[in-house]
Amino acid sequence: QQQVKQSPQSLIVQKGGISIINCAYENTAFDYFPWYQQFPGKGPALLIAIRPDVSEKKEGRFTISFNKSAKQFSLHIMDSQPGDSATYFCAASIGTSGSARQLTFGSGTQLTVLP
Amino acid sequence: DAGVTQSPTHLIKTRGQHVTLRCSPISGHKSVSWYQQVLGQGPQFIFQYYEKEERGRGNFPDRFSARQFPNYSSELNVNALLLGDSALYLCASSRDSGANVLTFGAGSRLTVL
Numbered sequence: 379q380q381q382v383k384q385s386p387q388s389l390i391v392q393k394g395g396i397s398i399i400n401c402a403y404e405n406t407a408f409d410y411f412p413w414y415q416q417f418p419g420k421g422p423a424l425l426i427a428i429r430p431d432v433s434e435k436k437e438g439r440f441t442i443s444f445n446k447s448a449k450q451f452s453l454h455i456m457d458s459q460p461g462d463s464a465t466y467f468c469a470a471s472i473g474t475s476g477s478a479r480q481l482t483f484g485s486g487t488q489l490t491v492l493p
Numbered sequence: 494d495a496g497v498t499q500s501p502t503h504l505i506k507t508r509g510q511h512v513t514l515r516c517s518p519i520s521g522h523k524s525v526s527w528y529q530q531v532l533g534q535g536p537q538f539i540f541q542y543y544e545k546e547e548r549g550r551g552n553f554p555d556r557f558s559a560r561q562f563p564n565y566s567s568e569l570n571v572n573a574l575l576l577g578d579s580a581l582y583l584c585a586s587s588r589d590s591g592a593n594v595l596t597f598g599a600g601s602r603l604t605v606l
Contacts, residue, residue: 384535410593421497421583421597422536467535471593479591480526480549483535 382470384484391491397455399487401468404449408470412481413442413453416465425466426453458491465489495519497586497598505604506574514569514601518586524548525567526595527559528583536583542567543590571603579605 383402391397401411410429414422428435428442428451435442441454455462468484498517506512518525524543528536538551542561561567565586571578581602585595 382535412593414597419599421585421599423597424594427593469535473591473593479587479593480538480541480551481528481536481595483537485535486533 382468382482382484384468384487386487387485388488389490391458391489393458393460393491393493395458395491397453397458397462397489397491399453399466399468399489400450401452401470401484402448402450403470405470405472406449407472408482409473410471410479411442411444411451412469412471413440414467414469414483416467416486422467455489458489460491460493463489463491497584497596499582499584499598499601501601502599503602503604505606507606508574508576510574511570511572512574512603514571514582514584514603516567516569516584516586516598518565518567518584519596522586522588522596523565524587524590524592525561525565526585526587527567527569528585528597529553530581530583530600532580539569541590548590574605576605579603 412427413425415425416422439456444451469481526541527539530536540559541549545561556572559569581600583600585597
């Protein structure tokens with residue numbers, strides 16, 4: 379129930395194209411869904427996040443679409459650039475008062491944007 | 494401002510040895526979390542500490558332990574190393590134990606031979 383399933387494992391997109399990464403979860407208690415971007419040799423960096431009471435959140439070229447009934451959420455990268463080439467992780471967590479907010483990560487998607 | 498700093502960046506150990514990894518959180522952040530990232534997988538939660546107290550523990554054996562110091566820095570200890578402990582160990586800091594935003598360090602790459 380704690381799993382977050384992510385697809386595809388790898389993605390190749392032409393410059394200017396749209397990159398789409400999908401995630402699915404089982405635990406309906408999750409209340410926070412962030413996406414992290416990780417470059418080689420670096421730690422994951424928060425890209426964008428959404429709560430389940432919102433169906434879409436957009437920040438610049440990055441958009442999260444959230445489908446609560448299907449228990450799915452996705453990251454869309456518009457006008458993909460070679461500098462976007464990185465590994466992307468979806469994650470989910472449960473907020474409990476006084477307790478740790480632990481992130482459950484997906485398995486990652488390696489995005490390559492061709493020039 | 495400095496981000497989350499971790500040391501060492503790389504280390505090689507042999508089976509059965511122990512290792513200590515260190516983390517300094519962002520100034521003003523009182524919570525530190527540790528994650529293990531095996532090559533090709535997403536990070537997995539190990540521990541969270543807040544105000545020197547353990548506030549959460551993931552599904553890891555007792556060979557893994559951690560502590561947080563009065564200056565909010567933290568160390569992760571792993572005893573009796575196994576080959577499967579080879580991974581990138583990530584430290585993340587946040588303002589408090591329930592904060593949504595975690596800021597990760599670059600990690601400590603542990604190789605167990």
